[in-house]
Amino acid sequence: MDNGAHFSIEERAESGPVLALTGAYLVSTIGEIDADLRDVDGDVGAVDLSGVTAIDTVGAWIAARLSTRLGVPIVGAGDRASRLLKEIESANEVEPEATDLRPGYERAAEHVGVLVEEFVGGIKGVVGFLGQTLIAVGQLLRSPRLFRGKAVVRQLDLVGIRALPIVGLMSFLIGIVIAQQGAVQLAQFGAETLTVNLVGRITLRELGVLMTAIMIAGRSGSAFAAQIGTMKLTEEVDAMRTIGISPLQALVIPRILSAVLMMPLLGFYSSVVAIVGGAVVADLSLGIPFLTFLERIKEVVPLYDLWVGLIKAPVFGLIIGIAGCYHGMQVAGDSEQVGRRTTMAVVSAIFMVIVLDAFFAVFFTEIGWG
Template sequence: MTGLAQYDLGQGGGEGAVLALSGPYLVSTIGAVDAELRSLQGPIAKVDLSSVSEIDTVGAWVACTLSSDHDAEIVGASERAKRLIGALQGMRGTEEVAAPRLPVWERVPTAMGDKVFNARTGIMGVLSFFGALITAAGNLIRHPARFRWLALIRQFELVGVAALPIIGLMSFLIGIVIAQQGAVQLQQFGAETLTVNLVGRITLRELGVLMTAIMVAGRSGSAFAAQIGTMKLTEEVDAMRTIGIAPMEALVIPRILACTFMMIILGFYSSVVAIVGGAVVGDLMLGIPFWSFLSRIQEVVPLHDLWVGLVKAPVFGLIVGLAGCYHGMKVEGNSEEVGLRTTMAVVSAIFAVIVLDAFFAVFFTEVGWG
């Protein structure tokens, strides 16, 4: 087998066996004998390299491994082999490759505790970002000529106008589901006419704004995080600072303002479309004429239900925009961070919106708008 690594295990007299390696011990030739060398048994006193024609780091590693496994002495090494073996000796670790892993009943609570403990860093980061946002807004109030109206109008289009079809379809289907399921349950008590009350109040007060906020978080909040995060990776944000443009004024404020104000319009639009969907079901299933259903909404739904939805909408929009821009500005390192921060922006925004909705429900009940 000319050109391949070879070996010969001979007796070395009273000192023990001698393992004589021969031929080129290179990464391209050592495969022929690697498995056999690993399976050698018995005491070996010496590893003889005098017949090795060429050697590289892999060959030197094999010689070191044989010497370590059999407590053998390396002899006959060339100057190159000595240098490589000297660099590799002592580098072979005996410890486990994988760290010990706690059992699942300990690992899961520990991980949850770490996340809760580290949440304080995220909270402080959001508060710091919100403070920087207020400072930038104050600077724009003092210097209104620096405000980027075209960027704001562009974000109005992206956040609001472009979202009308998907939010309209979602709201229409939600209205259909609420009316259909509500009518089925109310028919058991002979109160199917109260479906009008159910659809009107739950859409104007809760689901219209809440589902719109969730949709905007998944659509626009993720876009904010991905856009700003990509700009950070490509150093466009640093370039803006270098030429004297504040990223908070140019990137963050237009997006947050657009998200805040467009949520009012989108929330109202969602509620109206959901009521239309309920009216369609009322006309087809309950025998309530379409226009009678809509006129009945004005009688049974108190005006403060509309105001509850309109008050919550800008707050939800602020939360969604803040989460998207904050996580976008926190991107650093590599492109994987963009995906991670985009996911975090959507999840944190939806979580915050649902928690705030619960607080709003308790608050408006306490003030008599329940």
């Protein structure tokens, strides 16, 4: 039994000459006659597949190529051949993206416009999300029994307690760097003792809470977005709405509240550890005893520097919580959106934290806390 692929040009009374394909048109057999088929260039009225006993995608593609090249229809196709031909036709209908031939300045202007539009839309979305969150908070105040205390405690543990090691290590190293580099620069003026002022004020007022906010944005803000985004994809959020549970009350508020409550504590902890790191360097390199360094901190650092850091911390926590939860709730479509929204949550939180820190610096200077 011949299982090969064959073809011939046949004269038929009803349609004239046709290119008749016979046998098995499979990837394993088509190679034998492919070159001969490419040379077919006769006057035929159709490509006939009625004699084809077996066909796969390659065979269907060969038949479609012959039909297109000769400009004739395909007749006699069985069910399998018809399905394969339809799939090949659909694939060929996909048009490549047209090349944008406009001048570069026009494309740049359009891109800027799109970015501005997305930015404005993002602001509207965040404001709307904040409004929905405030409404959910109002509902909790009217019905305290709906408050999920266990969820808040769990988030306090995840955001605060479990962040202590990494925040402490980061702060200790920052204190060492500030003290060491500050001492090198101040030594040029014979003012090494002012290293105490430098470490105390810059950590309590700025770097302690700022670096902690950046760390929490990367650690907890990303976790908020990824967790809620995954729940959106698996339709857990929709299921919560279906059974009458508010996702804002169950998922968003505990996370935002934990970030707001833990940021002042983590910021103060970070500042203290950074001062300890500076004291270690001062003891080893500058000859300033460890306890003397700590005693001098109380004398040279005004109390309002501590209040400046503590006032900024909950605001930074609010920004981190809102950014993480908002971008998590915006996930839709596929798993790629989870990674994209997680990245956007971290970037937007860090950006807003730095912007607000600059605003606070100007504000506190204007009110005499500079």
